[in-house]
Amino acid sequence: MNKKAAIIAGVAIIGLVGAFALTKNKNNVTPDTNVAAxxxxxxxxxxxxxxxxxxxxxxxxxxxxxxxxxxxxxxxxxxxxxxxxxxxxxxxxxxxxxxxxxxxxxxxxxxxxxxxxxxxxxxxxxxxxxxxxxxxxxxxxxxKENTDYVGSVTENINTIAELFEVEDKASEELEKVKERLNEVKELVNGKEALTVMVNEGNLSVYSENSRYALLYQGLGFKTADETIEDSTHGQTVTFEYLAEQNPEYLVVLDRGAATGGESTAETVLDNDIVKSTDAYKNGKIIYLDAYTWYINDGGLNSINIMIDDIANNIK
Missing domain, CATH: 3.40.50.1980 (Nitrogenase molybdenum iron protein domain)
Known part of the structure; x- marks a missing residue:
C-alpha cells in the first residue's frame, strides 16, 4: 500500500470508530463528543x-x-x-x-x-x-414512569451505573432481577388481585399503572377491577367494594407501617365483610413490606425484596 492510500485508509477507520462512539447508548443519556468533555x-x-x-x-x-x-x-x-x-x-x-x-x-x-x-x-x-x-x-x-415500571426502574439503575462507571456490575445484577421476575411471573400466571392501601381506617385501591405497577406489569397479576383510575394516591373504596370485587388475592400495604407510624392494616381488615371474601377464606391476603413498597421501591436491592413478597406468598 502506498503512503497516500495508507493515509486515506487510516482516515476512514478513524471515521468509523468516531461514528460508533457517537451512537447513543440509551434513550436518556447522551455521551459528549469532544475530548474536553x-x-x-x-x-x-x-x-x-x-x-x-x-x-x-x-x-x-x-x-x-x-x-x-x-x-x-x-x-x-x-x-x-x-x-x-x-x-x-x-x-x-x-x-x-x-x-x-x-x-x-x-x-x-x-x-x-x-x-x-x-x-x-x-x-x-x-x-x-x-x-x-x-x-x-x-x-x-x-x-419512575408507572406505565412502564420495570423499564423505568432499569433505566434509572443504568443511569446511575453509567454515571459512576460501574455498568458491568449493574448489568449482572439486573440480569438476576430479570430472571427472578420471569420465575415469579410464571408462578402468578395471571391470578386476579386487588392492591389495597390501608391508612388507619381508610382504604384505597390502585390500578395496574400505579405506583404498585410491578405487581401487574412485572409479576403477572391481573387486576380485579380494570376501571380503577390511575392515581398517585389511589381510589378510595369501602369494605363492601372489596367483597363485591372478591378477587383471588388481596395485596395489602399498611401506610402507617411504611411511614414509621402504627401498623393497623391487619386490625382494620379483621371484620366480617373482609372475612366473607375468597382471599380471606383461602389465606390469600398478602401483606407487603410496607417501607420497601411505599418509600424504597425499585432500588437494586429493594426490588428483590418486592419480588420475595410475592414469591413467598403465592399459592
Whole structure:
C-alpha cells in the first residue's frame, strides 16, 4: 500500500470508530463528543436535561431507591441524605457522617448548600424544588414512569451505573432481577388481585399503572377491577367494594407501617365483610413490606425484596 492510500485508509477507520462512539447508548443519556468533555454525560429526565461530571465526589441523594442501588453497586460518594427511617442495609445513613438535608417531602436548601454537592439526585417527591436545587448544583430526577415500571426502574439503575462507571456490575445484577421476575411471573400466571392501601381506617385501591405497577406489569397479576383510575394516591373504596370485587388475592400495604407510624392494616381488615371474601377464606391476603413498597421501591436491592413478597406468598 502506498503512503497516500495508507493515509486515506487510516482516515476512514478513524471515521468509523468516531461514528460508533457517537451512537447513543440509551434513550436518556447522551455521551459528549469532544475530548474536553469525555468525563461528562448529559442526562435527559422528566424535569429537564442536565450535564454532569462523571464520578461526582460529593452527592446529595433524596431518592431512597437510588441510595439502595448505590449501596449494591459499591458507590460511596454520598455526603447528604434526608432524615428518614432507613432499612438495615442503609442504616449507615442515620449517622452524623452524612449531612441531613431535609426530609423526603421538604428539602433544607441551606443544609444542601453547606454540604457543597457536585450533584443532587431527587425523586418525584422533591420535583417542586428542582429549579432551586439546580441553582445549587446539577440536579437530576429519577422518578419512575408507572406505565412502564420495570423499564423505568432499569433505566434509572443504568443511569446511575453509567454515571459512576460501574455498568458491568449493574448489568449482572439486573440480569438476576430479570430472571427472578420471569420465575415469579410464571408462578402468578395471571391470578386476579386487588392492591389495597390501608391508612388507619381508610382504604384505597390502585390500578395496574400505579405506583404498585410491578405487581401487574412485572409479576403477572391481573387486576380485579380494570376501571380503577390511575392515581398517585389511589381510589378510595369501602369494605363492601372489596367483597363485591372478591378477587383471588388481596395485596395489602399498611401506610402507617411504611411511614414509621402504627401498623393497623391487619386490625382494620379483621371484620366480617373482609372475612366473607375468597382471599380471606383461602389465606390469600398478602401483606407487603410496607417501607420497601411505599418509600424504597425499585432500588437494586429493594426490588428483590418486592419480588420475595410475592414469591413467598403465592399459592
Amino acid at each position: 469525555e468525563s461528562t454525560m448529559t442526562i435527559t429526565h422528566d424535569l429537564g436535561e442536565t450535564t454532569v461530571e462523571k464520578n461526582p465526589e460529593r452527592v446529595v441523594v433524596f431518592d431512597i431507591p437510588t441510595l439502595d442501588t448505590m449501596e449494591v453497586l459499591g458507590i460511596d460518594n454520598v455526603v447528604g441524605v434526608p432524615t428518614s427511617t432507613y432499612p438495615e442495609n442503609l442504616s449507615k445513613y442515620d449517622s452524623d457522617e452524612y449531612a441531613k438535608v431535609g426530609t423526603v417531602k421538604e428539602v433544607d436548601l441551606e443544609a444542601i448548600k453547606s454540604a457543597d454537592p457536585d450533584l443532587i439526585i431527587i425523586g418525584g417527591r422533591q420535583a417542586d424544588y428542582y429549579d432551586q436545587l439546580s441553582e445549587i448544583a446539577p440536579t437530576i430526577s429519577v422518578s
